[in-house]
Amino acid sequence: MQTRSGADITVHGAVVAKLHRPGTDPRALRVRLRAAGRISALLSPLSAMPEAVDGRWMSRWPLAETLVAQPECVPWVAIGQLLAALHTEPVTRRLPAHGWPARLRRAVVLTRRHRADVVIGDRDRIR
Known part of the structure; x- marks a missing residue:
């Protein structure tokens, strides 16, 4: 599957591999992967170090259930709890844009x- 931004997503069993779009800054990606691994309310990548693959960068993630694109099925309470948890996380450094x-x-x-x-x-x- 390809995202609108040009990344390629593949699923291998319980692992999701994201081949980030061409031109992705590997340093900025590492910072974001580290932040995702540090914040308990977020899904953590399997590694904070992206892998170089044919001139692009790949990150690996555990397979997780995603939201259904149906407004009547959106778990608003769980989303509110997630948002509240994210707002309790300390801001230790600014993330790259x-x-x-x-x-x-x-x-x-x-x-x-x-x-x-x-x-x-x-x-x-x-x-």
């Missing part, structure tokens, strides 16, 4: 590259 800033930059670049194909509303084109 992850996720939305880079995705936003990639989306803007992609939109500019294909701006003739992108129409907003009925009449406005991105310039």
Whole structure:
């Protein structure tokens, strides 16, 4: 399975391998993996050291049950408890930026590259 950000996810028995998208900073990834391993409310990776695989970085995780994408089935109480537990964790150091800033930059670049194909509303084109 491929994520929207370009990572590849494979399941091998009870282990989930995530081959992070090309260009992932291995130092920042290590910091995030260490943080996930330290915070008891989060699923811990099997190792805080990502593996180099063909110019990309791989992390390994235990297989875990995920939420069903059905609003009526969302366990709101458990989610609230998880959020409360995360807010009790001490902030010992700032984590590297992850996720939305880079995705936003990639989306803007992609939109500019294909701006003739992108129409907003009925009449406005991105310039």
